[in-house]
Amino acid sequence: MTATVETGRRDAVVEQLFQATIGALELLHVYVGDRLGLYTALSEASETTPADLAARAGIAERYAREWLEEQAVAGFVDVTADDEDPGARRYRLPDEVAEVMTDPDSLNYLVPLAPLFASIGQSLPAVLEAFRSGGGVPYAAYGEDLRGGIARLNRPMFLHQLAADWIPALPDIEARLTTSPAHVADLGCGAGWSSIAIARAYPAVHVDGIDLDEASVAEARHNAEAAGVADRVSFGYRDAGSPDLAGRYDLVTFFETVHDMADPVAALRAGRALLAPGGAVLVGDEKVAESFTAPGDDLERFNYGWSALHCLPAALTEADSAGTGTVMRPDTLRSYADDAGFATTTVLPIEHDFWRFYRLDP
Numbered sequence: 001m002t003a004t005v006e007t008g009r010r011d012a013v014v015e016q017l018f019q020a021t022i023g024a025l026e027l028l029h030v031y032v033g034d035r036l037g038l039y040t041a042l043s044e045a046s047e048t049t050p051a052d053l054a055a056r057a058g059i060a061e062r063y064a065r066e067w068l069e070e071q072a073v074a075g076f077v078d079v080t081a082d083d084e085d086p087g088a089r090r091y092r093l094p095d096e097v098a099e100v101m102t103d104p105d106s107l108n109y110l111v112p113l114a115p116l117f118a119s120i121g122q123s124l125p126a127v128l129e130a131f132r133s134g135g136g137v138p139y140a141a142y143g144e145d146l147r148g149g150i151a152r153l154n155r156p157m158f159l160h161q162l163a164a165d166w167i168p169a170l171p172d173i174e175a176r177l178t179t180s181p182a183h184v185a186d187l188g189c190g191a192g193w194s195s196i197a198i199a200r201a202y203p204a205v206h207v208d209g210i211d212l213d214e215a216s217v218a219e220a221r222h223n224a225e226a227a228g229v230a231d232r233v234s235f236g237y238r239d240a241g242s243p244d245l246a247g248r249y250d251l252v253t254f255f256e257t258v259h260d261m262a263d264p265v266a267a268l269r270a271g272r273a274l275l276a277p278g279g280a281v282l283v284g285d286e287k288v289a290e291s292f293t294a295p296g297d298d299l300e301r302f303n304y305g306w307s308a309l310h311c312l313p314a315a316l317t318e319a320d321s322a323g324t325g326t327v328m329r330p331d332t333l334r335s336y337a338d339d340a341g342f343a344t345t346t347v348l349p350i351e352h353d354f355w356r357f358y359r360l361d362p
Contacts, residue, residue: 024117026074030101031114032067039101039111042093047080050087061087076101105156112152119146120309127313136316139213139260146310147216151191154256158193161352163201166284169348170359173251173280177202182250185210185274187240187267188257192220192233198253199229208245209235241270249274255284256355258336259328260311262318268340272362281342281360287352288327299354303327333358 033039041056042048048056050065057064068091071077076097081090093101101111119142120127126137139146167174176182177198182205186195189209199207211217220235252271261267271281286303289296296304307326315321324332330347337345337360348357 043098047090112149115145116149137313155193158197162197185249252281262321265339283358287356
């Protein structure tokens with residue numbers, strides 16, 4: 001007996017995979033443009049021929065032509081003069097696209113998604129082996145594309161929103177940061193932009209950024225120097241559970257890091273031990289749905305897309321890992337906080353497209 005095929009759903013899946021392939025290929029072309037400085041070169045001229053782009057960016061003219069044609073077909077660049085000779089065509093990067101591709105301070109700066117995506121592709125052999133063995137893939141194995149992509153993607157949020165929207169949702173803590181010398185511990189600080197943003201906004205505050213990735217700590221120290229706050233921001237490659245740090249901090253932050261931790265309960269417990277009397281912990285993590293629903297919306301698809309390919313493998317490198325994955329639902333975070341000894345966990349009324357924020361009080 002032949003099974004009946006529901007052709008509508010089949011055709012929808014065919015179309016979904018076709019469109020996903022187009023999107024993936026376009027994202028890889030964005031990666032090329034980002035890594036080779038092609039968008040920056042385009043933004044520096046009102047119009048560009050393939051030869052012009054090749055000369056300014058230091059690439060081969062034939063590749064410049066093909067990349068420009070692909071970008072025009074994809075709708076990222078405009079053709080301002082279409083000649084029968086492909087080498088004579090002129091192209092322009094519109095200002096609104098340039099913001100997305102070249103402005104590192106803009107909240108619309110999404111070009112770092114391209115190196116993040118590329119880092120997954122580069123690591124797929126190790127991910128496949130992890131699927132077979134049940135083991136993990138070390139964070140460092142994903143390379144500079146992942147580390148740099150995360151830092152670049154989150155930097156505008158930290159610089160524009162952390163002090164303007166996130167910390168003000170904890171008014172008693174903000175008062176401490178504003179009115180008296182205070183200390184903040186930024187756990188899982190990465191490249192340091194969250195620590196730097198706090199120091200810039202609160203001149204009386206000293207921030208200790210702590211991370212277990214040596215390359216990130218080195219980059220964070222460089223960024224603090226460049227930002228002129230190295231006298232009030234220090235970065236360390238160390239364990240936040242060190243007894244000499246206990247009871248020192250008015251605020252402890254975990255930004256987009258709890259779900260990556262092999263032992264989130266121990267990490268949160270260490271964060272609680274760091275708090276001075278009256279201090280609090282601020283967690284910012286992925287804004288996933290309250291419960292599992294399939295099919296999911298775009299944000300749920302986005303977060304699941306990263307989970308089994310990066311966040312889960314990175315956490316499973318350690319024995320007895322919680323294996324949280326990217327999709328850490330609010331009830332999961334609450335259970336981790338309860339087990340870590342916190343008395344209350346509050347979802348803060350902060351509007352954000354990608355993150356949900358929690359206040360944890362001991």
